[in-house]
Amino acid sequence: MKMRILDARSLPPLVQEQVRFQAVNAVLGGRMPGEVARHLGITRQAVHKWLKAHRLGGFESLRARPQGRPRHEGVPCA
Numbered sequence: 001m002k003m004r005i006l007d008a009r010s011l012p013p014l015v016q017e018q019v020r021f022q023a024v025n026a027v028l029g030g031r032m033p034g035e036v037a038r039h040l041g042i043t044r045q046a047v048h049k050w051l052k053a054h055r056l057g058g059f060e061s062l063r064a065r066p067q068g069r070p071r072h073e074g075v076p077c078a
Helices: 014-030 034-038 044-057
Strands: none
Touching: 014 034, 014 044, 034 044
16 A cells, blocks of 8 residues: 655645654754655655755754745735
């Protein structure tokens, strides 16, 4: 039976952040990225992407950020 891969984009940002932390911590703890991906129902590529981000910027780089276009108060729309 094939496991369904989770599209994490459908999750709330803070839940996405927790999945990223959980995946990176598991790999840092000695588990293989493919095993972590299967366990969490995400892609192996996502785990590797998060590991690279962590290597470059630590856990802060895995935090959820505001999405969408920044709001500019007082600027009239054309």
